[in-house]
Amino acid sequence: MKIAVIGTGYVGLVTGTCLAETGNNVICVDIVEEKVNKMKAGQIPIYEPGLDVLFHRNIAQGRLSFTTNLAEGIKDAQIIFMALPTPPGGDGAADLSYILGAAKDISKLITEYKVIVNKSTVPVGTADKVAAVFKEHTNVEVDVVSNPEFLREGVAVEDFMKPDRVVIGTRSEKAQKLMGELYAPYVRQGNPIYYMDERSSELTKYAANSFLATKITFMNEVANLCEIVGADVDMVRKGIGSDDRIGKRFLFPGIGYGGSCFPKDVQALEKAAVEHKYDFKILKAVMDVNEKQKTILTDKVLQYFKGDVKGKKFALWGLAFKPETDDIREAPALYIINDLLAAGAEVTVFDPEAMANVKALLGDKINYANDQYEALEGADALLIATEWSVFRNPDFDKMEEVLKNKVVFDGRNLFDLQKMIDLGYYYNSIGRKIVS
Numbered sequence: 001m002k003i004a005v006i007g008t009g010y011v012g013l014v015t016g017t018c019l020a021e022t023g024n025n026v027i028c029v030d031i032v033e034e035k036v037n038k039m040k041a042g043q044i045p046i047y048e049p050g051l052d053v054l055f056h057r058n059i060a061q062g063r064l065s066f067t068t069n070l071a072e073g074i075k076d077a078q079i080i081f082m083a084l085p086t087p088p089g090g091d092g093a094a095d096l097s098y099i100l101g102a103a104k105d106i107s108k109l110i111t112e113y114k115v116i117v118n119k120s121t122v123p124v125g126t127a128d129k130v131a132a133v134f135k136e137h138t139n140v141e142v143d144v145v146s147n148p149e150f151l152r153e154g155v156a157v158e159d160f161m162k163p164d165r166v167v168i169g170t171r172s173e174k175a176q177k178l179m180g181e182l183y184a185p186y187v188r189q190g191n192p193i194y195y196m197d198e199r200s201s202e203l204t205k206y207a208a209n210s211f212l213a214t215k216i217t218f219m220n221e222v223a224n225l226c227e228i229v230g231a232d233v234d235m236v237r238k239g240i241g242s243d244d245r246i247g248k249r250f251l252f253p254g255i256g257y258g259g260s261c262f263p264k265d266v267q268a269l270e271k272a273a274v275e276h277k278y279d280f281k282i283l284k285a286v287m288d289v290n291e292k293q294k295t296i297l298t299d300k301v302l303q304y305f306k307g308d309v310k311g312k313k314f315a316l317w318g319l320a321f322k323p324e325t326d327d328i329r330e331a332p333a334l335y336i337i338n339d340l341l342a343a344g345a346e347v348t349v350f351d352p353e354a355m356a357n358v359k360a361l362l363g364d365k366i367n368y369a370n371d372q373y374e375a376l377e378g379a380d381a382l383l384i385a386t387e388w389s390v391f392r393n394p395d396f397d398k399m400e401e402v403l404k405n406k407v408v409f410d411g412r413n414l415f416d417l418q419k420m421i422d423l424g425y426y427y428n429s430i431g432r433k434i435v436s
């Protein structure tokens with residue numbers, strides 16, 4: 001099939017590349033010229049494991065190309081995907097201006113039937129709004145489909161190529177058939193394609209992300225309680241996770257959820273509920289608890305240093321909001337840096353992939369180390385904000401050589417408590433006893 005993908009961010013580029021991989025001809029459109037030039041030159045603008053092989057192969061075989069020219073991008077496309085930002089507007093509700101703006105631009109260019117697919121995460125009723133834009137600007141027939149994306153950054157290619165499920169929201173039989181054919185190669189193992197109406201599809205995505213954010217937040221509260229009552233959250237986690245109804249995944253406590261999706265989607269669903277005069281109480285609690293959780297590591301640091309960290313040097317391992325990505329949007333590490341700097345401390349950071357993004361954001365406010373050990377040089381303490389595998393089994397001899405104090409605040413519970421006792425560390429993690 002001939003496909004256009006509008007927006008080449010984490011979702012759009014993965015979608016475009018993975019659709020080309022099954023033999024479709026895909027043109028990706030973005031308004032950022034620098035990004036498009038980079039891709040035309042064979043460079044991937046984001047870090048996403050496994051994307052490079054598919055990206056280069058499909059460009060080489062002529063199935064994947066890039067343009068800033070919308071007209072050229074959509075001219076021959078049977079299906080047009082919109083993978084555009086839906087950031088929070090001033091009131092926290094999703095800002096639909098990218099989506100509705102692109103719909104208007106597309107509507108003025110098309111001359112034959114197209115399926116318009118919304119891949120962005122949007123509130124209930126957006127498909128209707130997009131359809132109304134087309135109705136206003138063209139007589140050409142279109143079907144607007146809601147097809148939310150469930151990929152996880154860090155394993156996005158795997159998630160796209162073998163999704164747990166595909167959700168297709170449309171009442172048009174014609175669009176359903178085309179979308180079904182397009183996705184068939186991705187569900188060969190028997191995973192389901194759920195066809196539903198547009199509104200149910202739109203709500204499915206918000207409900208999924210909000211549920212996951214709630215699960216994490218629940219565990220963060222359990223962890224906080226563990227610290228107070230002297231329980232170990234790792235034991236509690238295992239104890240409850242073995243129940244199939246609860247499941248083992250997404251039960252790891254930490255320093256608050258971040259990223260480009262959970263914070264904005266929980267907020268947007270709560271706002272959408274308010275708009276429909278429904279008080280979605282649990283989401284308000286989730287946001288409230290998450291705000292507090294983001295300061296928990298800095299609180300521990302301040303408590304240890306008796307409220308005075310002025311002039312103290314801290315090493316911070318991990319900047320990305322989770323491992324295997326360079327994405328720092330709403331990353332807990334950024335809140336920690338902010339709080340430490342505000343308290344007068346000096347911060348040296350290391351992250352395997354996200355250094356350039358943080359440098360672009362914070363410039364010389366902090367120091368950037370070339371590797372995880374360099375970050376520790378002369379540090380009064382180490383803080384861990386992202387569970388990159390490379391931090392899980394570090395060279396403790398090397399650490400001891402460079403750290404000023406053997407003090408670790410671990411927001412991701414990477415180390416065994418007994419090991420830290422044996423090594424003589426002060427070690428403060430989440431939902432477990434402090435050891436020293």
Ligand code: NAD
Pocket residue numbers: 006007008009010011012029030031032035083084085086098101102119120121122149150151152153260261
């Ligand atoms: P992103 O910010 O990484 O990418 C958006 C891209 O759209 C950018 O490259 C931007 O330059 C481009 N763009 C903006 N306006 C444009 C226009 N008028 N024409 C062409 N291109 C334009 O965003 P993302 O993370 O890919 O997310 C996109 C949507 O998918 C959001 O609604 C998000 O909530 C949703 N989503 C994201 C993820 C994720 O893990 N990132 C997962 C599932 C769903």
